[in-house]
Amino acid sequence: MSGDVAVLGAGMHPWGKWGRGFVEYGTVAARGALADAGIEWRDVRSVVGAGTVRGGYPGYVAGATFAQALGWQGARVTSVYAACASGAQAVNTARAQILAGMADVVLVVGADAAPKGFFAPAGGERPDDPDWLRFRVLGATNPAYFALYARRRMALHGDTPEDFALVKVKNAAAGALNPNARYRAAVSPEQVAASAVVADPLRLLDICATSDGAAALVLSSMDFARRHGASDPVRIRAVSTVTPTYPKAVLDLPDIATDSAVAVEPSPMSFRGSIARAAYEEAGIGPGDLSLAEVYDLSTALELEWYEDIGLCAPGEGAALVRSGATALGGRIPVNPSGGLASFGEAVPAQAIAQVCELTWQLRGTAGERQIPGARAGITANQGLFGHGSAVVAVR
Amino acid sequence: MPSKRIPVVAGWFTEDGTEEDFRLLGTRCPLCSSVFFPPQKGLCRNPGCTGGELAEVPLSRHGTVWSYTDGRYRPPAPYLSDPEVPWEPYTLVAVELAAERMVVLGQAAPGVGVGDLAVGMTVEAVPGVMDAGPGDDGAVRTTWHWRPVAAGSSGGAA
Structure with missing residues (x-):
């Protein structure tokens, strides 16, 4: 192509x-x-x-x-x-x-x-900067937003903290096999449940570190x-850098409120969903063609949202997918075989590049103990605050 | 002498009047009626609208809980918090306003914990004060809080 x-x-x-x-x-x-x-x-x-x-x-x-x-x-x-x-x-x-x-x-x-x-905004008095304002007015840290999404999933889809913990257990198991990961020890559901609550319902081991x-x-x-x-x-076949469409109806970092949907009906597809759709359209492939995915698991609960947003399952079925084992190494469609942010922690500008490194090694067949046999196509997905979409499709 | 009262951000909510009169203040497009909070200055952000200067509008006092969480650890600056005082977790509530078709975040009123909240519950915007930061010299910083509305009540006592 x-x-x-x-x-x-x-x-x-x-x-x-x-x-x-x-x-x-x-x-x-x-x-x-x-x-x-x-x-x-x-x-x-x-x-x-x-x-x-x-x-x-x-x-x-x-x-x-x-x-x-x-x-x-x-x-x-x-x-x-x-x-x-x-x-x-x-x-x-x-x-x-x-x-x-x-x-x-x-x-x-x-x-x-x-x-x-916690990540903190730049210093000084900057009341025109939404990132400064959310800290000044509300003390709304990044984990606070992750927790709002997690609680919403629990109310809407019946997800449980035990479902969220399964994501950490899965990603820690993969990260243990990755020499570039920061955390290389297996984690049990009991360890997640015993870690301190940071922002209810999320605990320390549900939230990615800063690295x-x-x-x-x-x-x-x-x-x-x-x-x-x-x-x-390995070929990069698509890069999606789409932005949201007005009105953005989901509360998103660093916003204190969503757009109003009074004048315009929100898109039926979420912003995160549109990020993946643009990448699939450009690459001419779909979720069924994937051998693996690297998604931005800022929190365990957010990884479940990504399953739905990149089309691995229907909305609300993310927890069932992780419970089935399909997204673990050895499963039908491994997600975050690198260990993800759960095992790396976030080094902001390096992270989306690191996702493509993992696709590269997997598609070459040189990922060592975490190799997915016969990997042919992969997607990365990520979202930057202030409306930045990011997804890369690589194939071999 | 009463303490000086300073809004945490000027122009985001009413500063005078009774608790019943309290409102968050947004702006509204004169052409398409889109509402913005925090109050957007200048022109409408609806890409299909060519409306002129946005005008101030009070937001609905009542809404329903979209989601909620709490902060178990002290947030970094510029959140105002005295490091000498032991940290008291606060609750954050995201509230869906039906008329404006938008979600607005805020802290919950003092004493309201995550155990007191549920998605879909009715809450109201009430005036509140923030914790004092170091060097506040006794000034009180005012803000808005979300507070559950007691069942069968039109608001007020919760």
Whole structure:
């Protein structure tokens, strides 16, 4: 297909709390991806950095920051920021440059060094910033929003905290097999139930941590990949970066209220559902074609929503799907075989890139103990606050 | 001398009058009637509307619970909270307003815990005050709270 770009290399800096700067993590991941691709840094003609708001000025100009750290060699640089969706926007920017003929080989890098505990908005008095206001007026942390969705699922669909815990148990089992994951121990339902309530009904082990980490990809045109000797590379076939449609009727970070549906009827499809739909339409595949999915499990309950949003089951049936074992390694459609955010914690701009790294390794058949036999197609899905959709379809 | 009363954000709710008069304040498009909260300044966000300047409008006082949770740990700044005072969890309620067809988040009135709430329950907007932050110099920060409406009552005592 003419819209494909090749994934020549993937690399990561392991997730954790390492006490170093994001530039160092990103450089390690970038070198890993270049070595995996067999590409010399000097031959990269474009660098796209996914930005971070936690690294000062270098975080805002992430593309240039990584290019300098790897050694200036004159490549074009681009820096993008889209909250949790930054990584997918970086992948999409690289893809657009390749398909437009602006560059044959593009390096994509995202890295973060996260604080302990809750993410907090930037400092100062900023009453025009919705992210500042939700903390100032309501103390509404990210887990508070995850908990509102979880409680709503319990009321609407009859989900239970025990259902939510199954997601953690499943993802911890997969993460235990992933050397790049931060948490590599099995977790039992009893351990989830014994962890402290953070935002009722969610407990500490239902909510993803904030982590340091970095991920990088080397992408190229299909022609370049062939010339480079990669005759059957993993291909990125679609990238969805859609925004919501008015009125957005589901309360979403960092909003204090939804849009009003007085004048316009809300779309019957949720924003999250529309993210996946756009990716499927562009790729020409559907949920039935998937071998695996990597979804943004900021909380255990949210992973169940994603099952429904990416079409693995009907609305309200997410809990039944995880209970059936279908989404575990060895199941019909494994979700988060990497271990997901439950095992990684969130390193914001690196996370959507890390999802594509996992697809790459699974589709190559090099995912080691967590390999899904014969994996042919996968989707990543993610949502960044302020209305950023993100999904990538990769095939082999 | 009574403490100075400062709204946590100016213009989001009425500041004078009785509890029965209390309302959240949004804005409404003069052309398509879309409502915005927090009060959007300027022009309508409905992509199919070319309406002019939005005008202030009081929101419905009653709504139904869309979802709820609580905060068991102290949120980071800029939430105002004195680190010297032991943390008291607060309850958050997302409330669906039927006339406006929108959901508005708020803290629950003091004493209302997650065990007192259920999705679909009727609640009302009432005036409230926030915890004092360090350096507030005795000023009281006013806000809005959601409070369950007692069955068979039109509001008021809950």
